[in-house]
Amino acid sequence: MNAAGLDAAAGRLAPWRRTPTGSLGLYGHFVRLAFLKFLAYRLRYYTGVFSYTIFVAGHYYLYLALYAGRAADGLSATVGGLTVREMVTYVAISWIGRSLYFNNISRDLARMVTEGEIAMHLIKPFHLQSVMMFEAVGEAGFRLIMFTVPIMLVVVPLFGVGAPAGAAALAWTLVSFTLSLIIYSQLGFLVGCLAFAMKNIQGVLRAQMVGMDFLTGVIVPFTFFPGWFQTVVAWLPFQCISYVPVMIYLGKRTGPDLVSGLLLQSAWAVGLTVAARLVWRFAIRRVTVQGG
């Protein structure tokens, strides 16, 4: 009995390529598995709803105080082009969005590399970058249902978060946050690849955690910053993760601005995916697998 895959006479392994349906089936399966895995650990996320609400509450009172200092009637003042109501909405939607696109790809990949588990993925006929991306999609599906929606149900009535600037704005915000997920995940994969070059990556991971929330505009909107800082940020991918979708939600990006925002996001999504692929290819050529 001779199994498929070997032309016995020539002693050669048969060329093999995954079929498009096969790819769909495989990566779809990873989406499903990630969803199920997070569902099994859902208890962890109940406390998360509470902590996100605290984050938003902290910013809420901070900005109320800030605006009250600007004008006797705080509601009419604008700071950085936003009224206090828009500001509250900005903060709330930023955190709600973050609860959707956030994941731990960088930390997970770094752990696989430092603990040598990466070997078990390299002996499989798939691309780890794709696997992790599709797992992130599954995770986002879980987060949407079990995390983002509950946070929204608590935060929106509690702090009087403004409605989206229209049905179209809401739809484009969702598209935009989907692109955020790709950008965030691919950036995470790139950071995780640093573990190939560094003995200890904990510091980098911590810097990423804090730095991302700042540079994406989750903590403070960019309009608060000096012009030069805004120029620098405009050239970086981070603003495409949170600032762009939230501005679409607020109706601050419409028409050509909306299109350019989405195009910029798409460009970063594609660019970072390609960059991560190249870095990965370079890194695994130099890989030193730990242990064993």
Place this chain on the structure above:
Amino acid sequence: MEPLIHVRDLCKDYRLTDRREGVRGGLHDLISPRRRLLRAVDNVSFSIAPGEMVGYIGANGAGKSTTIKMLTGILTPSAGEVTVGGMVPWRQRQQYTRHIGVVFGQRTQLWWDLAVVESFRLLKKIYEVDDATYDRQMKLFDELLDTGKLLSQPVRKLSLGQRMRCDLAAALLHRPRVLFLDEPTIGLDVVGKGNIREFLRGIQEREGVTVILTTHDLGDIEQLCRRVIIIDQGRVHFDGELAELRRRVGQSVRLSVDLHEPTDSEALAAVTAGLPVVWDAQQGLRHVARFNRVEVRAADVIRLVVNDRPVQDLHLAEQPIEDVVREIYRQAAAGGDK
């Protein structure tokens, strides 16, 4: 027959950083780290025919895992070439890994959080195994490895032996042409080892799969492999039939016998007279007999002793693989008794 696996002048260097001592040394390291190259695999060459089962052995750090990692496409060599069935593992990684199965005894390829069966379903998609083959293979694994009742359990709840059985099944689900086994019996008890060996022998006969096996356990080699490659400090020191290895090294075993009453070791020597057995000077009630497995059967020695006088306890120790390697190495260093 045309070889399936070609390995020619294969080398792998690791770059190590040596640390200097003290604060001054630490600062010095920051500016100019002291690096050196370690050659883990040094000009290794061999070829393996389809359907062969080869034992690849050596002490810890000898370079055997590094070789396996290059053959499986995980590591890129520093120099030399590898082709398996015409493919270069690290260059055609995705195509190539479709055709191989790998078991690393120290790690699992099963998804830790999932029930075992979920891992198999995923592997079915990863390797594009059709339904008929999948069902047939799962039935086979249940018959031979008794995996059926483990399927619904999460991987983290399995014992080591159960996990290893599932890992073997996982490596063979897609009916690979080449199977790489890195310490497949590590940490298992006698029964567990026996099960795994029996399964491997069966699958190898049935499927004609080519197997490379690294192990610390000479028992694995004796029961599974006709051919052995010994590697030490990155170099091949022996490549040939197991019988030839036995002839060159002998198969020294140590039999410890604890007696009830103090006895002279000469008295025991008299009991086993006629067999080439050496008795060491006794230590209290304990006597140690050394003999060559090829020439003497342990059972004969034991029977003679037990029939002659009351024995408290017996212990039979195989010659550790390190000794075999050392002996081969010593012979090589002593200079070409070829």
